[in-house]
Amino acid sequence: MLMSNLYVGVTGLQTSQNALNTTAHNLANIGTEGYTRQQVSQGDRHYDTISMDPAVAHKQIGLGSAYVNCKQVRSVFLDASYRKESGRSEFYNVSAKALEHVEDQLQEMNGAEFKENLNNLWVAVQELSKDPTSAVNQSAFINRCAEFTESAKAVYKGFTDYQNNLDSKVKKLVDEINDTADAIHELNLKITAIETGGVEHANDLRDTRNKLLDRLGELGNIEYEEDKFGTVNVSFEGTQLVLTDNVHHLACDTDESSEGFITVYWEYAGKQYRDEDGNKKVDISGARVYDLTQTVSTVANTDVGELRSTLLARGDHHATWHDITEDSTGEYYNQNISQSVIMNLEAEFDQMYNNIVTAVNRAIEEAASNPATLARLKNPASKDSPSNYDIFVQMDDTDCLKYDIGSETSGFEMMPAGTVKTGFSVTNTKVNELLLQTPTLNTFITLDGEEDAAAAAALKSVFTDEIYTLNPSVTTKVDMLDYYNAMISQVANTGNVNKTLAENQEMTVATISAAREQIVGVSSDEELEYMIEFQNAYNASSRFINVVSEMLEHIVTTLGR
Template sequence: MSLMTSFGVGVSGLNTAQNSLNATAHNLTNVDTKGYVRQQVLTVDKEYERTATLRYMDQTGHGSIVDKIRQLRDRFLDDSFRRESGRQGFYNAQAEIVTEVENLFGELQGTTFQSSMQDLWKSVQELQKEPESVVARTSLVETAGTFIERCHTITTQLKSLRQDINLKIENNVKRINEIGVRLDQINDEVRKEEVIGQSANDYRDERNKLLDELGSYVKVSYKEVKDGSVLVTVEGTQFVTEFGVNEIGLKTTDDELKLHTPVWNFDINDDKEPREVFNFDFPPTSAADTDIGSLKGLLLARGRQGRYTDIPVQPKPEDYEEGEDDEHYISAMRAFEQAKVNYNNTVAPSLLTNTEAQFDQLIHGLTTMINDILAPNLTATWTDGGVPVWKNSEGKVLEGDEIPNIDISDLEDYKIEEKDALGNPTGRYKVSILDVKNAPVSADKTKTPGNALFDRKSTPRYKELDVEMDGKKVMLYNSEDYDPNYEGSKYSMFSMGEIEVNKQIRENVSLIPLSYNTNTGDYSMDIAAKLNKVWDEKFAVLNPNTLTKNTFMEYYTAFTSEVANTGHTLKAMAKSQETTTQSVDNQRQQVLGTSSDEELTHMIKFQQAFNAASRYITVIDEMLEHVVTRLG
């Protein structure tokens, strides 16, 4: 090796040591910078000079060069952290919402909803003691009003909570798009830097920090291509591509709720609508990695508005002419089983939807059972060509003289086709009319029957027909029939937000029908007793997966217990995920984190290497000087 070549070896050592010192200093400068990843200089041998001899090929080294300055990351730990932090976000989002729901019912603090139910029950008990008492009647009306007002308050608060979640969804989508745009910009910067041989590690730090944040919102996957840019997919769909960003849009419902649904504007489904980002056909699970991302957690918890009709009711054989062998019963059971699957897949996983549906079922059951005592109906059911079966409000099949003296053909124009649990027509028809014969009447001079305690805001309870029965006009019950697929269909159910105390009874408590319809003016103790007995009746199951029917108080206890259990589970999952995420992050920080002590050790090592290279050059310089001055 010549002396001039030896100079080159020394200079390469200086350069290598200097670059290592610079990287170490950069690490020390950013030791407390969040998101910074430790950098390391990789050196390799320069090309060798090969000289052939008689026996072998001789090689002469030319020093070392810097191959690249790399970031110390573990791709596996990065993927694990982003997956687990996304799962933590999913459960955290729901745990926060279930806490809000628990507070709405005030079971842990404030005035509980259960106390409103108990107050209504107490007023009924007082009414049973003195049905003629104006004080007792007024108390019933007032407590009923307070009960409905509390129902409306909870309903309004649930809607407000849904709107808050809706806003969070909108903000999350906005932030996700901002991250996508910035990732695309960073990809351009990385390409520009690295194509000319410069290090773009600081841009990579920012990019990885953004990927960490994106992973908390949605399920992401990504890969780095040869030019240094990163391609990102969200929920299996391309998000950041080589050509730009496929931003997420929002599809908004046209009702008063204005609910947002994230969609891919660039992709159209079979219905010519933008394809939704998330698929909620099945409940999210950890096994399938479908429980990832706070955005998905918010969407799942928010759901849509829940109604009591979302809870399928198992058909009863006694409601069919041939019992369990009736083809309509068999068909209804098949529909119920499918509706139960749909409930478990779409309604039950949504915290707000399920809460509203179960709460609505409680309110619907209580108001309709009280109404059916004060204003009882007779209901006929039949199939085409079949014989009508009449039942009273208690479900008893009427026979002989009990059957209403009316031709069913006179009610043909007012029949309603029943629907199964899936909302499909069953081929059975029904019609309900006021049971004038057994209905109690008001205490005033009019002796009016059919005054229910609770009304629907948009629909009166009865419609007077030009049809007579026993010399009196038939009062047709306006059924709770609603077809969301029919544009002209009006929502007229005894449901949250639709119920109010009868305005006429509010103005005149004597209109509460508690008297016999025998024109004697005597008060019916039986009616007051039936009202009191309502609280002991088993009226509904909490959901289609249980068989046990509950009284109103039992139902509310089971309802609040389910909310509490759901909250406990979600909070436990969130806590567990927080521990898992922190554990993975700790492992990750051991790889990418910067230790000042370790870097100072490296600085001493590279300083010594620099000094050694300097001393090497000094020696070569002295040798060259000796050759020139002494031998020149």
């Protein structure tokens, strides 16, 4: 009996020592990011049963305490909420930053605002209308047109450069998702190997895995479940990413139809084939990770994840005015353009430029003082064309390459079938070099020797007629100066909305994180209390062993006599 009591004391020493080790481990990791507090569970060891016949009940002798379990203290609900809301926070952060960038691009470029150049052009038109025949006014007007064109190109190039930067970011995010999935799969194997025997718990490895799941939740919309073997299976955007024995990787496809932008697809679902030239290709039509035409919605969880937001902000091509005007229903614009921060602004900006350039050229071509018109009046057989005296002309391929922002057909592949791919865009227009050399070619003097006031008035109407709308979703018509102001206001308002949403999401994430930290975090005061408790238990077990030892010594000594 006494020998079994001695065993009880020994097990007490062992369990108390293990509990002290766990407490010390908690205190040592109090500042470790991602660490989860570990909690000791103790219980009784098996009892020895002594049969006593006849007896009302058999006698049982306890064998001491047991170190049953060392578990992590976590909330499954808070973990899931944190990962969902942190992904939503990243989504709106990316959108807010994109809008901040384009707003800066519109307001400032090399120290001069684009709006200043637009206003300068308007002032030059007003001065020209006062005295159309003035060589000074004519020269100033042509120079302002050139400044306006160059500044428009700089703004548009800023948009396209930012798109390219976002495209590079997409590749990095895809690589990170794949690396994270591989790491989770590797941890699954290690955790399963350690915990299969039912003796140990790989808590530190679980902490690492939970940290990876937190990051994966920021990158996209994930769902996950842990099976009875300790393996976590993860779905990304509704498709299996991490499985028990495999990982489905994401891949990047660069398609010429999207101007070289990356399209993210599931590598395992892409179908390989060879084109007419024998080159290997991948059909990703049924393997795309995202459908970016879906409406951004919290209910549908289409506003979750840094990768989705980056793809939406970037868009799938460099947009032009064709993306707005050449679909009368507005369906294409609403599905493919409006939800992209950059493409929407590119299309509206290019539409403004197209409207100004086209209207200015039309006013010059229809002017009674147009040199080509005067030549035909003097000589009906004259073949002189009004286009020879247009202010704005289209650039050739060499000029387009010089600006490195696309060509005349940039982005048109994404337009509906039957789209006419003509007209002036920022990327394909320049000021007529003949007029730059001789600004007074358009003299604004009619055949009768009078100044062409009608032509000057037509140029003014380009900026004052309220005939323009930003996009198919806006019905209010404005003049050209108000058009630009409306575009800036739209960017500012949308940016403010996204910034507010981002800030609200950050508060939500912070609240959930604080609630989660109350559970998983290590409290030094609490752990010190546990340490004192386990030290006292250790001391008690030690004294118990001493008492049993003295009793045994007394019995042996007594019997020895």
